[in-house]
Amino acid sequence: MVDGKSKTVNLNVKWRGIPPDSMRESGDAEFERSRTKAEAELHRIIDEVTHKGRAEHLTERLAKNI
Numbered sequence: 001m002v003d004g005k006s007k008t009v010n011l012n013v014k015w016r017g018i019p020p021d022s023m024r025e026s027g028d029a030e031f032e033r034s035r036t037k038a039e040a041e042l043h044r045i046i047d048e049v050t051h052k053g054r055a056e057h058l059t060e061r062l063a064k065n066i
Helices: 029-052 055-065
Strands: none
16 A cells, blocks of 8 residues: 555566465465465565665665765
């Protein structure tokens, strides 16, 4: 959610295997591996976006560019 609106982000993770009828259920092993990979990428992106706005991060980026 950004400014109260849902935002779609392409995680660039292809799903494989056979998905379940409902995403609350489990699919086959190959699908679950791709789901785990996608969830990890989502958490990485969320951490990056959360970290990006902090002053420490901006100072860190400035120091790297000098």
